[in-house]
Amino acid sequence: MAYFCQNILKIAASSIASQSNSARFAAYRLASTAAPSYQHIIVEKQGAKTNVGVITLNRPKALNALCDALMREVSTALDELELDKDVGAVVITGSEKAFAAGADIKEMVNNTFSKVYGGNFLNHWNRVSQCKKPVIAAVNGYALGGGCELAMMCDIILAGENAKFGQPEIAIGTIPGAGGTQRLIRSVGKSKAMEMCLTGSPITAQEAEKLGLVSRVLPPKELVAEAVKMGEKIASHSKLIVAMCKESVSQAYETTLQEGLLFEKRTFHTTFATVDRKEGMTAFAEKRPPNFTDS
Ligand code: CAA
8 A cells, every 4th residue: 555655646637627527536647656657558546535446458559459568567557456455446448449459469470389388378367357356347449359358357347338349369360368268158158159259240338238248338438437436336345355255256157056155155154254244234233334444
């Protein structure tokens, strides 16, 4: 936390005023020599209590194609936000035109099997799905290939009305390589996942909502503010219990029902070893808001 406290500067009021919910949100951008300097992303803390980390992918000329340097910056930003005790949730977003148009094809074009296999190419992208804090993807525009996969590594996807989700790798002679063939099927079912991966054709935000890939569709200009609002709501709970809850829901996604149910029960029991469980229930009984201490 001290790290962030030393290294944040308030963004000019004019920049904040351009946000649709400007009155509600304060925004701070990491901007000192000691903070990591980012070339392809912008990292801020937003929300009335500046407790929501916002990572904005920022390679507009390449439609936020996910080059190696960009994804390494995302990993570093997540490391920092995870260490920041004030931050209760993280939002990853892009521009109105593109969340991300996929892995960087131009960077990959001369790769060889021995290089990608030997170097475990794209393995470090898993950092996103390993974040202990909840991560919300706010997707406007294209979320294609690695962009769709990046969104699916997040815990919640909110989509702008203009969003397009797809796995078009088949059209460039490869297959999804960052979870597309595995995570998509868990959200949209086998038939639709096969259709998307084998034809390469994208689906709209509205279809994605109907299929359960995204939880809500919003006007593009309101999307990030709504994601931050959701992050603030999550951050208002005990961060300790939120992490346990996220871990438990993730088990359903990643293991069998029996294993998941056992994990949930053990984790539920474990909440009874925390101060915040006692505080939450006591506050309810005393008809007052809880004062969580993340312990
Ligand atoms: N990699 C590198 N550069 C990309 C890119 C990508 N994935 N997507 C777009 N760009 C670049 C374009 O080359 C172009 O650059 P120049 O101006 O230097 O030519 C710039 O971004 C703008 O793109 P377009 O001119 O193509 O914009 P458009 O509006 O006409 O089309 C689009 C938009 C439909 C998204 C189109 O850009 C496109 O099809 N992009 C590729 C999508 C794709 O195949 N993604 C999968 C990548 S592979 C992958 O992700 C593997 C994995 O599983 C991890």
